[in-house]
Amino acid sequence: MRTEIQSILNKLGIKADNAAFSTGSVWGGDANAKSLESYSPVDGKIIASAKVATAEDYELIVKKSQEAFKHWRTIPAPKRGEIVRQFGDALRANKDALGTLVSYEMGKSLQEGFGEVQEMIDICDFAVGLSRQLYGLTMHSERPNHRMYEQWHPLGPVGIISAFNFPVAVWSWNTALALVCGNVCIWKPSEKTPLTAVSCQHIIAQVFKDNNIPEGVCNLIIGDKEVGEWMTNDVRVPLISATGSTRMGKAVAAAVGARLGKSLLELGGNNAIIISADADLDMSLIGAVFGAVGTAGQRCTSTRRLIIHEDVYDAFAAKLVKAYGQIRIGDPLDQNNHVGPLIDTDAVANYLNSIEKCKAEGGNFLVEGGVLEGADYASGCYVRPCIAEVENDFKIVQHETFAPILYLIKYKTLDEAIALQNGVPQGLSSAIMTLNLREAEQFLSSTGSDCGIANVNIGTSGAEIGGAFGGEKETGGGRESGSDAWRAYMRRQTNTINYSNTLPLAQGIKFDL
Numbered sequence: 001m002r003t004e005i006q007s008i009l010n011k012l013g014i015k016a017d018n019a020a021f022s023t024g025s026v027w028g029g030d031a032n033a034k035s036l037e038s039y040s041p042v043d044g045k046i047i048a049s050a051k052v053a054t055a056e057d058y059e060l061i062v063k064k065s066q067e068a069f070k071h072w073r074t075i076p077a078p079k080r081g082e083i084v085r086q087f088g089d090a091l092r093a094n095k096d097a098l099g100t101l102v103s104y105e106m107g108k109s110l111q112e113g114f115g116e117v118q119e120m121i122d123i124c125d126f127a128v129g130l131s132r133q134l135y136g137l138t139m140h141s142e143r144p145n146h147r148m149y150e151q152w153h154p155l156g157p158v159g160i161i162s163a164f165n166f167p168v169a170v171w172s173w174n175t176a177l178a179l180v181c182g183n184v185c186i187w188k189p190s191e192k193t194p195l196t197a198v199s200c201q202h203i204i205a206q207v208f209k210d211n212n213i214p215e216g217v218c219n220l221i222i223g224d225k226e227v228g229e230w231m232t233n234d235v236r237v238p239l240i241s242a243t244g245s246t247r248m249g250k251a252v253a254a255a256v257g258a259r260l261g262k263s264l265l266e267l268g269g270n271n272a273i274i275i276s277a278d279a280d281l282d283m284s285l286i287g288a289v290f291g292a293v294g295t296a297g298q299r300c301t302s303t304r305r306l307i308i309h310e311d312v313y314d315a316f317a318a319k320l321v322k323a324y325g326q327i328r329i330g331d332p333l334d335q336n337n338h339v340g341p342l343i344d345t346d347a348v349a350n351y352l353n354s355i356e357k358c359k360a361e362g363g364n365f366l367v368e369g370g371v372l373e374g375a376d377y378a379s380g381c382y383v384r385p386c387i388a389e390v391e392n393d394f395k396i397v398q399h400e401t402f403a404p405i406l407y408l409i410k411y412k413t414l415d416e417a418i419a420l421q422n423g424v425p426q427g428l429s430s431a432i433m434t435l436n437l438r439e440a441e442q443f444l445s446s447t448g449s450d451c452g453i454a455n456v457n458i459g460t461s462g463a464e465i466g467g468a469f470g471g472e473k474e475t476g477g478g479r480e481s482g483s484d485a486w487r488a489y490m491r492r493q494t495n496t497i498n499y500s501n502t503l504p505l506a507q508g509i510k511f512d513l
């Protein structure tokens with residue numbers, strides 16, 4: 001392991017990185033359970049190994065969390081917010097260390113690793129304010145001397161299933177909101193990024209300990225698909241918030257739906273930017289290239305398609321090809337590089353397979369893909385971002401490939417462009433680049449983009465935490481992070497109070513004894 005990473009682990013106080021679960025300060029697991037290894041895609045080395053949780057471990061976690069919930073929900077929301085504020089401060093103190101570890105374990109550029117931790121800090125700040133704003137409405141009762149209002153109560157243990165691509169930020173979006181709402185959390189991180197999860201658990205557990213909060217409020221459980229299935233099938237976990245592929249989300253929705261639980265799904269995207277004839281092409285270039293190659297195309301918000309007006313198509317395609325020639329691929333911890341590796345060699349195989357399929361369907365590659373070879377790329381996970389001219393209805397274009405493959409599609413009219421943009425099964429993020437007000441407003445209207453996120457003169461990725469994050473159709477319909485996404489983490493209760501000295505019935509019904 002690199003020495004800088006070892007010193008980061010020391011700084012984060014990680015000693016028990018082989019444990020299968022943590023309820024706070026206590027780490028545990030069956031020593032004979034099978035291990036899960038965390039490989040860095042940066043150099044292919046094993047960074048750590050973690051035990052996989054057993055069914056007994058899981059039981060213990062759920063029981064602890066139920067116990068902790070009884071106490072946590074009684075702490076006033078602003079006091080819970082104060083603890084989240086301290087968590088945000090702990091993240092500030094550890095931003096460099098955690099951001100570097102994210103970059104090393106997941107492979108995103110160091111800048112994006114720091115950005116990910118910044119998102120965590122931002123959501124903590126948001127949640128602190130929110131802890132004084134968990135508003136319900138008041139209504140006028142139809143009966144005299146009656147008062148009607150609604151209030152929001154916590155749900156209980158919230159199951160958080162997160163993906164490798166944002167190994168820590170998406171957990172924190174869920175956790176910060178769930179905590180101020182009075183819930184406790186059980187986190188199953190991606191099996192590809194257990195070490196960053198262990199680090200976060202160390203950081204947050206210390207905050208709880210410093211505040212004398214009994215353990216079990218934030219729990220970590222490491223494991224594979226089976227652990228996720230225990231959670232999704234468990235009536236004791238009223239809400240499952242899951243981030244990942246559409247295939248995974250359908251399984252989660254079916255299992256949680258079968259027990260009438262709540263699920264919050266943030267699944268695949270197939271995000272497009274429309275580049276209008278009235279676009280600022282230089283600005284569009286930055287949005288398109290960052291959107292397509294940032295995080296090596298492994299964001300759910302990554303730009304996968306560019307829908308370009310025929311009048312600017314050739315000029316913009318030429319700019320793109322030139323820009324792709326300048327992209328530096330390599331060690332993401334070296335800030336001179338723009339693009340790091342894919343998460344693992346399976347992802348590389350998937351990338352190559354998608355390129356083959358695209359060619360078989362008639363895709364014309366303006367920038368060829370391929371796997372980089374040589375000592376600097378020994379992990380076998382470094383690939384070239386590529387660009388192909390395609391038709392929107394190619395099967396491969398309809399599918400989300402989690403890799404830096406950018407598809408170009410030509411259009412004539414804005415109606416056609418919007419139909420193309422909407423003409424995929426997914427509905428997460430979308431954008432239009434235009435200086436034409438009419439075009440921008442049409443794109444944002446009810447006949448425009450069908451996505452959860454629709455931007456003007458901004459790319460598809462890099463959303464701020466203040467807005468609700470998520471999308472429609474196969475993206476799953478969930479909303480996390482800002483705006484009123486907190487409501488998903490609470491149950492609503494309507495209260496009607498009679499302070500009169502009679503008991504009138506609603507709807508004017510007479511019932512005299």
Ligand code: UN1
Pocket residue numbers: 119165166170243298299300301460461462463464
């Ligand atoms: C994800 O890829 O799952 O909007 C989350 C963005 C980031 C979050 C992405 N703020 O690109």
